[in-house]
Amino acid sequence: MTGALVWLRDDLRLADNPALRAAIDHGGDVTVAYVLDEDSPGIRAIGAASRWWIHHSLSALDAELQERGSRLVLRRGAAADVIDALVADSGADAVYWNRRYGPAERDVDAGIKAALHDRGTEAHSFAANLLWEPWTVLTGQGEAYKVFTPFWNAVQAMPEPRHPLPKPRDLPAPASVDGDTLDDWGLLPTRPDWAGGLRDSWTPGEQGAQRQLEHFVEHALEDYDQRDEPAMESTSGLSPYLRWGEISPYQVWHRLHERLEPAQRQHASAFLRQLAWREFNWNEYFHCDDIATVNVRRGFDAFPWRDVSEAELDRWRTGTTGFDLVDAGMRELWHTGVMHNRVRLAAGSFLVKNLLVDWRVGEQWFWDTLVDADAANNPANWQWVAGSGFDAAPYFRVFNPDRQLERFDPHREYVHRWVPAEELRPEPMVDLKATRQRALDAYEQMRRS
Ligand SMILES: Cc1cc2nc3c(=O)[nH]c(=O)nc-3n(C[C@H](O)[C@H](O)[C@H](O)COP(=O)(O)OP(=O)(O)OC[C@H]3O[C@@H](n4cnc5c(N)ncnc54)[C@H](O)[C@@H]3O)c2cc1C
Known part of the structure; x- marks a missing residue:
């Protein structure tokens, strides 16, 4: 019996998820897991508002998986140990994930991939969270772009980002492995509960992300040239959804490209330029290890x-x-x-x-x-x-x-x-x-x- 393990990280979605797609294509059980990792070396523990967000995002993801006959397995600890245990418990012979680009995360992932290969388990990773992976956008001298406009010009000259993958309709059943419950993790604030404003403002999860994108494209994009006016609500409000991968930049890119017709062209391309700042910053982080603690200059x-x-x-x-x-x-x-x-x-x-x-x-x-x-x-x-x-x-x-x-x-x-x-x-x-x-x-x- 074969089986696959999908390890979700900053990609809390079912649509346009190449790791999930590959695991389904592998055949056999598909176990979908999320690891709360506050223990691997160099991994920055997420902040309090982010903890609130992922509690709800993981809960929404689990509901979507259950609708398709699957479920989300939650485990906590250093990823290397947890993935090892999950492979053993599920009997998976292949592990799939979408790539992360932070230096510490890359080290963790490379270590896990090597260890899995050593033990004869397949491990495959995919591009899903950035449109242009940092090593693919380099100057003529083979260096990172340090100025945004040449970076933007360079990526616009590259082949168009691939089209997004559809959401799977049904999922193979997961292996019978146990996991934590979300409540075990205590991610929500209790004393005091300061999250009322967050609850009023957001619906974390893939469905919330799609609604936000549609609302933006249909009702706010036409005012995007007034995006500097904070009273205007003319920006997309997509940043947390992109942060947690509840929507992919490929989905956003192609939805906006549908709008690149004369009437909307100017707004859509101004928006895509902003989206490219996200990529530029990841590019900067990829090339400068300790961006949160060390001056780049x-x-x-x-x-x-x-x-x-x-x-x-x-x-x-x-x-x-x-x-x-x-x-x-x-x-x-x-x-x-x-x-x-x-x-x-x-x-x-x-x-x-x-x-x-x-x-x-x-x-x-x-x-x-x-x-x-x-x-x-x-x-x-x-x-x-x-x-x-x-x-x-x-x-x-x-x-x-x-x-x-x-x-x-x-x-x-x-x-x-x-x-x-x-x-x-x-x-x-x-x-x-x-x-x-x-x-x-x-x-x-x-x-x-
Ligand atoms: C001090 C400071 C801290 C910031 N911290 C973050 C952060 O932690 N996470 C974050 O996503 N953005 C951060 N930003 C960038 C920006 O403020 C937000 O991305 C933006 O306000 C999100 O709103 P929106 O989705 O409606 O933006 P839109 O104008 O609709 O832009 C669409 C998307 O493009 C990306 N984007 C837009 N502007 C920027 C930018 N300047 N840098 C990087 N990406 C951008 C975001 O992914 C955003 O969702 C920070 C900006 C400043 C000045």
């Missing part, structure tokens, strides 16, 4: 960040800085698990430049509170804001949150969603002009050292 190692008190940081975290756009964004983040991109830039710049706080402090807060917290996109964007990343904003460009507000939310529509008009505002915690100058002086000091 090592010159920034000498940057004179300030030591700040927890009280000062708390004003930023809780949205009580006295600057409306920053405060609205930080409250939106706490309530919904996301923040509009333009506001992420303003809130990030405020922390790094006006408060002169190390970008890693902000990155960690976002890591814990974002439902789309992504091991490449969060640190790469923080390094972009700080000026220390690949294709980063020049350090001397300091966003003025009040001017950003005038420009992108002139009628305070977005701000008043999160900071009621009648609320008594705290005194602004800094003088924007003086702290801008302090940031520029600090930058000069770094350049001289």
Whole structure:
């Protein structure tokens, strides 16, 4: 009797899942497993909002599998041990997964693949979560692209990404193996339960992802040129679904390409360009190991960040800085698990430049509170804001949150969603002009050292 094991990771979907498709084609039982791995070396433990998300996402996935005569097997521990045990328990003679691109994840996966081969078990991996795997997009000199626009030009000249695979209708029964229950993992917050805003904002899972994509294409895409206005709801809201692989970039790419007809062309191609930033950041992470902890531009190692008190940081975290756009964004983040991109830039710049706080402090807060917290996109964007990343904003460009507000939310529509008009505002915690100058002086000091 043959059987296959599918190991799901950042690809919590049945449609367009090449590993699942290959396991079905293998023949015999198909056991579908998810491993909560907080033990393998170098793997970054996910944050609290992400834990909430995957609880619901895994539950939705299990329901979809059950509808097709299968189920999701949950196990916890270092992946190498757990996969070993699952192969033994299920009697699988082949293991399938979709590739991950973080350096630690690659090491773990390569070790597991080698160990499986040594024991005569097949192991196969597939491209599913990026349209262009990092080693396929290189400059003429064989190096990584460090600037976005040439990267974007290069990938547009490559063959079109493959078409998405359909969702399987029925699944072979799984081998009889036991697993944990989701409740065993205690992923949901209880004391206190702070997830009410997340529940109101999101439906994790593949069906929620498809609904979000259709809603965007049918109702919001035509306003995508106003995507910088946070009151506008003209962006896709797909980032957490892409983060957890509840939808694949291939599905998104091809759905948008259907729109590349004259009337929608401009909006669709602007959107696909944004989607390519996700790929560019993964490309950056692939080539720079410790993107969440080390400055990509090592010159920034000498940057004179300030030591700040927890009280000062708390004003930023809780949205009580006295600057409306920053405060609205930080409250939106706490309530919904996301923040509009333009506001992420303003809130990030405020922390790094006006408060002169190390970008890693902000990155960690976002890591814990974002439902789309992504091991490449969060640190790469923080390094972009700080000026220390690949294709980063020049350090001397300091966003003025009040001017950003005038420009992108002139009628305070977005701000008043999160900071009621009648609320008594705290005194602004800094003088924007003086702290801008302090940031520029600090930058000069770094350049001289
Ligand atoms: C400080 C900071 C931290 C960020 N952290 C994350 C993060 O952890 N995870 C994350 O997915 N995005 C992150 N972003 C990027 C961006 O803010 C979000 O992707 C975007 O707000 C998601 O909303 P949307 O899906 O409606 O975007 P849309 O405009 O609809 O874009 C479609 C998709 O393109 C991708 N995308 C768009 N902009 C970017 C970008 N600048 N960088 C990378 N991918 C992008 C996302 O996958 C997004 O879902 C961060 C930005 C900043 C400034």
